Amino acid sequence: MDCFIALLILYSFFNINNVCFATDDTITPNKVLRDGDTLVSNGGTFALGFFSPGNSQKRYIGIWFNKVPEQTVVWVANRNNPINNSSSVVAKIGYKGNLAIFDGNSSDPVWSTNVSIPISTDHHSINSSALFYKLLDTGNLVLRDENKGDLLWQSFDYPTDTLIPGMKLGMNSKWRVNWSLTSWKSRDDPSTGDFVMSLGGRDSPECFVKKGSRVIWRTGPWNGQTWNGVPVMTTDFIYHFSFLNNPDETSFSYGFNITSSVVFSRIFIDNMGVFHKSTRVEDGHRWNDFYSSPGDTCDYYSKCGAFGSCKSNNAQHCSCLPGFEPKFPRDWYFKDGSHGCVRKRELSCGKGDGFLKLAKVKLPDTSNARVDMSLGIEEDCEIKCRNNCSCTGFSSAYVDGSGCITWFGDLTDIREFTEGGQDLFVRVDAIELGLVLQRGIHQIPVFDLPTSECNEETNAKFQLPIFDLASLMVATENFSHDNKLGTGGFGSVYKAWELWRDGRPLELVDPSIGGSFPEQEVAKFIQVGIFCVQENAKDRPTMSSVMMMLGNEAPIPSLRQPAFVLTSRFNSPDSSTAGSLNEISNSIVDGR
Incomplete structure (x- = not known):
């Protein structure tokens, strides 16, 4: 009987703690998170705890949508350091205020936030007893100092494969932070996968999905309202998008145009390298893709090579820009335009050459482009390009006509849209201009x-x-x-x-x-x-x-x-x- 009572007391103790953690959103220095415990954000939107993805038996700490029946994870702490023994795993605030995961009786953590915090008892430093981790209703896990309120660490600075409203994609040189998405290895394995989505480009940044060094897909440059190569974002009435580009930070983020606690959103890159922008309502049966890419042949990077253009509703897909012809014509008979096009005639700079307009296109890769936002009209942009014999094309930077992008070298990864896109002006020789004049008449x-x-x-x-x-x-x-x-x-x-x-x-x-x-x-x-x-x-x-x-x-x-x-x-x-x-x-x- 005494043994039974002792077991009952122990059960009640752990059960009480479980109930406490299930309704709490905070980890303090005197609390421990065990397997089976969860933190739930104040509004109930997100939860944090231990989980096993798919058919895996390994345990991870992650954050997921709390109100979605099928567990949808948006952040994984120990993605590359899984835990095999769930019976003795704990998460707690450890050395110097870091949140750490311990497996069994080992004093070495499996994973920790690894943030440098000047812990001390004097008034110039931080008292470790005043530190706490809190799961916000945005899905962000933050470390704060209770006395000063300072933000010392946040999970939003360490994204895995998912972007949710409030998170950023890009970089901040001042804080030495780089925000990028990396796919899971598989549905059952959240460890670092093959595909990375990041913000790149020198003067006109855009998002790239890469496998190693090979570009799979890109968004096109920011046009003042959206990404040039994602025209569906133009008509999006649910989301709003933000782009910041200054000496300290270049970043992209998004949010809702509607205020609702029952609509959830995520942008993520899956284990096959496909980019998704998805939405779900609380009582819905599944996630609905508002957009995914690559979605057709022309989405794949440089499908038609340099100076080629891709059109998805064309059986051939690829065509050369005006004034150009296939580099390897034989390959084009087999619908392989990947080697691109070359000029029919060499340019004679300043001797009658000019520009032809391609309307409603995804602008070329901006890696070899320059941007001058001080130019406000198209004619100034044309003059800037015309006066430099190395300039191969130009476009207004933004859809309102402001700014100027000039390209030098190959024009790569162009595709035609039926709606959206921007005007691109391609430099051609005098004879090509004459041909266009003839066709015009x-x-x-x-x-x-x-x-x-x-x-x-x-x-x-x-x-x-x-x-x-x-x-x-x-x-x-x-x-x-x-x-x-x-x-x-x-x-x-x-x-x-x-x-x-x-x-x-x-x-x-x-x-x-x-x-x-x-x-x-x-x-x-x-x-x-x-x-x-x-x-x-x-x-x-x-x-x-x-x-x-x-x-x-x-x-x-x-x-x-x-x-x-x-x-x-x-x-x-x-x-x-x-x-x-x-x-x-x-x-x-x-x-x-």
């Missing part, structure tokens, strides 16, 4: 910018270079048939005026069309097209005039010889009063 181009009256050459801001006769003769080798700019529905570009002048404009029509076209309509299109490339800017029509002429609502003025002769560029005495057109664009690329 053939497709009845859209003129994007408003017209303006330009009486002085210094006030003109032409988005496409104006070529003089000498430049055109060099580019075409004196208009050689073998070096013409190309043919389209309307034939050779530089033949249009000659055929029109001689009354033979229909010879521009592709012979394959045969006679199945309205001759008067085609002649009108040709006439308007020539009107749009008049030598003098004042002789060119406004967009509204073009639409009226094509719709037979206005007569087409008599044509003058277009921009392939040696005349005064701006001061022709018989210039008309029509406005100038500053940019020619189409739905695919824009010449600049």
Whole structure:
């Protein structure tokens, strides 16, 4: 009987302690956390205790969502130092105020916070009896000094594979902290896995998922609102995102736009290297991915190599940027564009080269880019790139048009979006610009910018270079048939005026069309097209005039010889009063 009473007393003692710890959120120097005990945050959102993941028998200390039925761990203390004997394991505040895990009777901890705290009894240092660890309702385990309230250590500074609201991804040089996510080895093993997600990049930081040194996926640079390469974040009404970039800290964090204690969120990288942004409600049956990546072929880093672009709804996936061609054409027949593209012709810097616009794209890897946030308009960014012959492309840094990113070297990991993304301007040679101009006329181009009256050459801001006769003769080798700019529905570009002048404009029509076209309509299109490339800017029509002429609502003025002769560029005495057109664009690329 005495033995039974003794056992009952012991049981009651441990049971009381278990109840105490189950409702407590704090570890103090005189408390011990045993296997089976848990700390629960004040609002009940998170719990801390010992656990075994999946089918594993090993024990770890971790933090998980307390209100989610299936244990979802967000932080693991001893991920690389598991415990095999759960019967004698304890966690307590040990030497110099560190939280430590002890296995059995060993005096050496299996794991500890390992923070340097100046412990002393004088007023200049910290009294160890005043230290406590508290699990906050944010999921952050913090070490504080009860007397001073100072934050001495926090689990948020040591993330494992998961980011929850309030945590950061990035680095702080002042505090020498680097926040990154590292995947679990497997579902049953939280030890350090193969994949790491971190914030990198010199001038324009972005997030990278890597396996060793190999990049698997990247977010694209921050565009003032979200990551450029994750357009789904643009329409996200549940989350808000924050990006900090100053001399001391570069970091990314996120939070909720809704206030609710029953909605939970996490960003994590799984053991296969896939990035997830997931949400769950308290009474829900599962976690729902708002976004995961890599999600399709084009998400994988540099799928189409340098100067290549990937489009997921295209069977071929890869295409070369304007002015480029496959480096190894044979590989492209087998849908392998990973070796990328090379220029069709070498650039002659300052000799008619310019820029073509790619709309709605994931901007290239910014590892070889520079950012100047002092530039506020696109034209300044173009000038900055044009004046440096090593610059291969440029873009506004933010979607509001502020800042300037310039690239030097290869443009890598570009993909096209149907929505989202940003405009990228790629440097191309003069001949490529001429080809785009030809396609623009053939497709009845859209003129994007408003017209303006330009009486002085210094006030003109032409988005496409104006070529003089000498430049055109060099580019075409004196208009050689073998070096013409190309043919389209309307034939050779530089033949249009000659055929029109001689009354033979229909010879521009592709012979394959045969006679199945309205001759008067085609002649009108040709006439308007020539009107749009008049030598003098004042002789060119406004967009509204073009639409009226094509719709037979206005007569087409008599044509003058277009921009392939040696005349005064701006001061022709018989210039008309029509406005100038500053940019020619189409739905695919824009010449600049």
